[in-house]
Amino acid sequence: MPELVFFSGTMDCGKSTLALQIEHNRSARGLAGMIFTRNDRAGAGKLSSRLGLVTDAVEVADAQDLYVYIVDHLSQGGRIDYVIADEAQFLAPVQIDQLARVVDDLGVDVFAFGITTDFRSKLFPGSQRLVELADRVEVLQVEALCWCGARATHNARTVGGEMVVEGAQVVVGDVNQAAGEVGYEVLCRRHHRRRMTAAAARAAALSPDVLPVSSS
Numbered sequence: 034m035p036e037l038v039f040f041s042g043t044m045d046c047g048k049s050t051l052a053l054q055i056e057h058n059r060s061a062r063g064l065a066g067m068i069f070t071r072n073d074r075a076g077a078g079k080l081s082s083r084l085g086l087v088t089d090a091v092e093v094a095d096a097q098d099l100y101v102y103i104v105d106h107l108s109q110g111g112r113i114d115y116v117i118a119d120e121a122q123f124l125a126p127v128q129i130d131q132l133a134r135v136v137d138d139l140g141v142d143v144f145a146f147g148i149t150t151d152f153r154s155k156l157f158p159g160s161q162r163l164v165e166l167a168d169r170v171e172v173l174q175v176e177a178l179c180w181c182g183a184r185a186t187h188n189a190r191t192v193g194g195e196m197v198v199e200g201a202q203v204v205v206g207d208v209n210q211a212a213g214e215v216g217y218e219v220l221c222r223r224h225h226r227r228r229m230t231a232a233a234a235r236a237a238a239l240s241p242d243v244l245p246v247s248s249s
């Protein structure tokens with residue numbers, strides 16, 4: 034039975050790596066995939082992982098109909114055995130509906146990969162639609178960790194290591210950015226709620242306010 038599967042997690046938990054592995058294993062057995070992406074850090078039309086692997090992909094445009102794109106490809110004699118959609122949080126909800134239609138009407142598996150929530154811990158519209166429509170939502174097994182060692186469940190946006198909570202929902206970026214730049218850091222819920230990034234925790238540990246009080 035073909036499925037729409039949503040592989041979700043925080044940033045930096047291995048989603049794109051898994052997408053590339055699924056692509057590799059299937060294409061190695063002669064299956065043909067259609068790979069979609071949007072706003073990958075490596076540039077337009079790329080699906081990249083931090084492990085250094087990268088493959089070409091179709092860069093999805095704002096109003097592009099993914100169902101029509103696939104039907105056009107098939108009607109021109111192309112073959113598609115499965116679809117991969119990376120950075121799926123950036124797809125519009127209607128495009129997720131089109132992917133569900135690919136599964137139901139064309140009998141093709143669709144594997145979507147993306148972060149569920151943004152830097153304010155609000156659902157991305159595309160991810161919300163995936164949670165609503167997917168046959169399965171899979172949480173990746175390799176845990177990304179908060180600086181405290183707990184499982185990271187939330188994405189923080191940082192400027193100079195400090196967490197910010199205002200701004201546009203979409204700002205392409207990466208974890209481990211140089212000080213001063215806009216970046217991201219994965220945190221557990223407790224530290225996301227307290228806006229306690231690794232840099233903030235280090236600063237607090239060095240502050241005289243938290244040093245033990247002398248008994249003399």
Ligand SMILES: Nc1ncnc2c1ncn2[C@@H]1O[C@H](COP(=O)(O)OP(=O)(O)O)[C@@H](O)[C@H]1O
Pocket residue numbers: 042043044045046047048049050051081082083084175177
């Ligand atoms: N130098 C490295 N050695 C081993 N694993 C690494 C290295 N750099 C990154 N990784 C792994 O890659 C993961 C990020 O993979 P990636 O597919 O880019 O994540 P995502 O798409 O979820 O943001 C990290 O969680 C880590 O497990």
Ligand SMILES: Cc1cn([C@H]2C[C@H](O)[C@@H](COP(=O)(O)O)O2)c(=O)[nH]c1=O
Pocket residue numbers: 043044045048049072074147148150151152153188189190202203204205206207217
């Ligand atoms: C939290 C958050 C992230 N983004 C961007 C930052 C990256 O470009 C991607 C996530 O990519 P990854 O492969 O999962 O690391 O999303 C954003 O635009 N807005 C956010 O709130």
